[in-house]
Amino acid sequence: xxxxxxxxxxxxxxxxxxxxxxxxEVMLKNRGKHLSAEEVLEKARKKSPGIGIAxxxxxxxxxxxxxVLYKTVFEGGKFRxxxxxxAGSKQQHHHHHIICLKCGKITEVQEDLLSGLEQxxxxxxxxxxxxxxxxxGYCPNCK
Amino acid sequence: xxxxxxxxxxxxxxxxxxxxxxxxEVMLKNRGKHLSAEEVLEKARKKSPGIGIAxxxxxxxxxxxxxVLYKTVFEGGKFRxxxxxxAGSKQQHHHHHIICLKCGKITEVQEDLLSGLEQxxxxxxxxxxxxxxxxxGYCPNCK
DNA sequence: AGACATTTGATAATGATTATCATTATAGAT
DNA sequence: ATCTATAATGATAATCATTATCAAATGTCT
Numbered sequence: 001x002x003x004x005x006x007x008x009x010x011x012x013x014x015x016x017x018x019x020x021x022x023x024x025e026v027m028l029k030n031r032g033k034h035l036s037a038e039e040v041l042e043k044a045r046k047k048s049p050g051i052g053i054a055x056x057x058x059x060x061x062x063x064x065x066x067x068v069l070y071k072t073v074f075e076g077g078k079f080r081x082x083x084x085x086x087a088g089s090k091q092q093h094h095h096h097h098i099i100c101l102k103c104g105k106i107t108e109v110q111e112d113l114l115s116g117l118e119q120x121x122x123x124x125x126x127x128x129x130x131x132x133x134x135x136x137g138y139c140p141n142c143k
Numbered sequence: 144x145x146x147x148x149x150x151x152x153x154x155x156x157x158x159x160x161x162x163x164x165x166x167x168e169v170m171l172k173n174r175g176k177h178l179s180a181e182e183v184l185e186k187a188r189k190k191s192p193g194i195g196i197a198x199x200x201x202x203x204x205x206x207x208x209x210x211v212l213y214k215t216v217f218e219g220g221k222f223r224x225x226x227x228x229x230a231g232s233k234q235q236h237h238h239h240h241i242i243c244l245k246c247g248k249i250t251e252v253q254e255d256l257l258s259g260l261e262q263x264x265x266x267x268x269x270x271x272x273x274x275x276x277x278x279x280g281y282c283p284n285c286k
Numbered sequence: 287a288g289a290c291a292t293t294t295g296a297t298a299a300t301g302a303t304t305a306t307c308a309t310t311a312t313a314g315a316t
Numbered sequence: 317a318t319c320t321a322t323a324a325t326g327a328t329a330a331t332c333a334t335t336a337t338c339a340a341a342t343g344t345c346t
Contacts, residue, residue, distance in 0.1 A: 222333085
């Protein structure tokens with residue numbers, strides 16, 4: 001995985017640095033979580049104490065471009081990043097989220113029943129590339 | 144509509160002021176659009192030249208609380224507000240959006256095929272209150 | 287009209303993200 | 317292994333949207 005990405009970087013004239021490796025490791029270790037830049041910084045500093053927030057932002061942005069990470073917003077006014085389920089190989093779709101309105105817990109939904117709806121929309125002349133679906137409600141603990 | 148909201152405001156010890164009325168009118172006139180606070184300010188100043196951005200934010204927030212407006216984020220780092228399809232009467236669901244990756248045009252999708260998926264999720268112990276679904280792709284013009 | 291609480295506008299403060307720039311590190315050639 | 321060109325880094329300033337503050341103005345009720 002790390003190798004794959006190093007190669008991808010090289011193909012684009014990017015260099016694999018200690019900081020980028022650290023950020024990537026943080027994301028790999030936190031598969032399934034949705035980290036903010038600040039949270040990534042905190043975790044990254046355990047391995048690379050000198051790393052700055054600007055580098056974290058730049059690296060997250062780069063990894064998003066490369067379709068290794070998925071960038072989304074839960075609260076508003078703040079981005080969160082997560083590893084694609086099948087990071088490394090390009091993919092269009094990914095899981096959805098249920099956000100608990102009480103405790104804020106985020107649960108994944110693997111189910112994907114949207115292809116039918118997408119087909120309907122495409123029959124009206126659109127070309128759908130991706131979708132983003134979030135559910136709001138209460139998780140079993142808070143219900 | 145305006146009357147309904149005036150009454151709702153009174154019930155909560157809020158006052159109907161010139162500025163609130165102006166913001167409400169702007170939103171009513173722009174049914175189907177997704178305005179940022181800055182855009183609302185601009186339009187509102189045509190009728191109430193002295194209105195300030197803080198008041199616009201406060202009013203949009205209040206109307207969102209009252210479930211007259213729906214607050215969402217398209218680009219990230221910026222909220223947008225739109226009138227509920229059936230503003231005034233509480234409702235859980237509303238249309239979805241298709242965002243063109245080229246020209247940025249936002250189109251509405253009325254179709255709602257998510258109830259099946261919601262039922263599946265609820266059968267796992269969740270209680271779903273609302274959902275937010277966005278499609279990304281190309282509109283007929285840009286395809 | 288008068289009293290009182292709410293609202294307003296101007297502006298400062300905040301928080302997240304992006305830009306700037308001098309210094310440092312990397313990849314590839316020698 | 318060293319050199320060189322170029323990209324990357326860290327510190328910090330700048331930006332942008334949003335929120336907080338507070339004195340002055342306004343709306344509601346009597």
